[in-house]
Amino acid sequence: MNMDIPLLLVVLLSCKFEAVGAQLTLLPATLTVIRGDEARFTCSTTNSQWTVMVWMLNKRAKLTISRENGALLSINPNVTAEKNPASQGDSWTLVLKSTERHNQGEVTCDLQGIAIKSASLLVQEKGSVKILGDDKLAFKGQSVLFECAAAGWYPRPNLQWQVNGKKMSEGGYKISSEQSGKRLFTVTSILNVTAVVSSRVDCLVFVSALPMPLKSSTQLTVVAEVVQQEGDDCTVPLAVTASVSALLLLVLLCICTVLCYKQRRQSKASPQEAIRFDPSLFGIGSGAQVAGGKVNLGYSNESTTDACVETHSQMDFVSFHKVPDVVSSSSLSLHNEAQTQLCLAEENSKTIRRITTV
Numbered sequence: 001m002n003m004d005i006p007l008l009l010v011v012l013l014s015c016k017f018e019a020v021g022a023q024l025t026l027l028p029a030t031l032t033v034i035r036g037d038e039a040r041f042t043c044s045t046t047n048s049q050w051t052v053m054v055w056m057l058n059k060r061a062k063l064t065i066s067r068e069n070g071a072l073l074s075i076n077p078n079v080t081a082e083k084n085p086a087s088q089g090d091s092w093t094l095v096l097k098s099t100e101r102h103n104q105g106e107v108t109c110d111l112q113g114i115a116i117k118s119a120s121l122l123v124q125e126k127g128s129v130k131i132l133g134d135d136k137l138a139f140k141g142q143s144v145l146f147e148c149a150a151a152g153w154y155p156r157p158n159l160q161w162q163v164n165g166k167k168m169s170e171g172g173y174k175i176s177s178e179q180s181g182k183r184l185f186t187v188t189s190i191l192n193v194t195a196v197v198s199s200r201v202d203c204l205v206f207v208s209a210l211p212m213p214l215k216s217s218t219q220l221t222v223v224a225e226v227v228q229q230e231g232d233d234c235t236v237p238l239a240v241t242a243s244v245s246a247l248l249l250l251v252l253l254c255i256c257t258v259l260c261y262k263q264r265r266q267s268k269a270s271p272q273e274a275i276r277f278d279p280s281l282f283g284i285g286s287g288a289q290v291a292g293g294k295v296n297l298g299y300s301n302e303s304t305t306d307a308c309v310e311t312h313s314q315m316d317f318v319s320f321h322k323v324p325d326v327v328s329s330s331s332l333s334l335h336n337e338a339q340t341q342l343c344l345a346e347e348n349s350k351t352i353r354r355i356t357t358v
């Protein structure tokens with residue numbers, strides 16, 4: 001009988017602690033975020049008798065909440081609390097605005113004098129990923145190596161290869177990793193691909209907190225290799241020969257077209273040149289032709305010389321435009337002298353333009 005009393009006390013105490021524990025909840029139990037992201041934990045209680053709620057991070061008090069006055073002023077601006085309006089003041093959310101690596105650890109909600117609960121916060125680092133080198137060009141059937149480097153990750157990230165969107169088996173590539181002094185991981189991997197068709201090659205790196213993996217892509221272009229068989233005399237493929245021949249024919253056609261165009265322009269210009277420089281078309285006399293005179297293009301006929309022109313109407317009008325260099329014909333000299341005398345006789349009555357014969 002005496003042995004049953006201590007056992008009954010143990011059962012009653014355990015039931016009491018379970019009831020108290022059921023009055024407090026902390027969610028989520030585990031939270032994983034990328035460094036720099038926001039972290040949220042919600043602490044709720046069904047016990048309306050609580051007075052003070054203390055939030056602790058790695059057993060260090062970060063924020064104090066009073067049921068009557070709300071969140072008290074915190075010395076850490078990165079830590080705040082939000083009251084859930086539907087809870088009537090019995091549910092508060094701890095907010096870490098920008099998480100850092102040192103925030104990783106235990107998050108505790110202490111409802112003083114009633115209950116205490118803890119949760120886990122994990123902070124991961126997102127690094128970079130890059131396929132080294134440029135796009136690849138290979139012959140069909142050739143082995144091609146691709147190298148991918150992912151630096152600045154925590155914890156050690158997962159790395160996968162994809163070819164044309166199809167995941168490659170882990171046995172097709174090797175992965176090596178190393179950790180720096182800041183506990184950051186660098187992972188490298190080499191993939192061996194047999195060139196069959198032109199493909200897009202992707203390297204994907206991720207940690208659990210990332211909604212989507214980081215990806216780096218490159219292109220593999222496969223070309224057909226022309227192999228000369230034994231006994232063949234042809235050293236140049238037929239397709240190359242045909243292309244070169246077509247190019248030469250096009251160049252020859254262009255040259256012929258240019259030559260024909262130039263010849264046609266010259267043939268059109270020749271009759272006009274003949275008309276312009278043929279003295280017989282302007283009615284120039286034989287005396288001027290013999291003397292080798294030149295056409296005076298600066299001469300213009302005016303009304304003041306009408307008398308001279310009418311007196312010597314037997315002369316060709318065009319002869320005034322052509323002045324011979326040397327006058328050897330006696331008849332031409334007498335004719336010009338008579339013309340000059342007639343013009344001088346009329347000088348007293350009106351002014352006329354004088355013509356000088358050289």
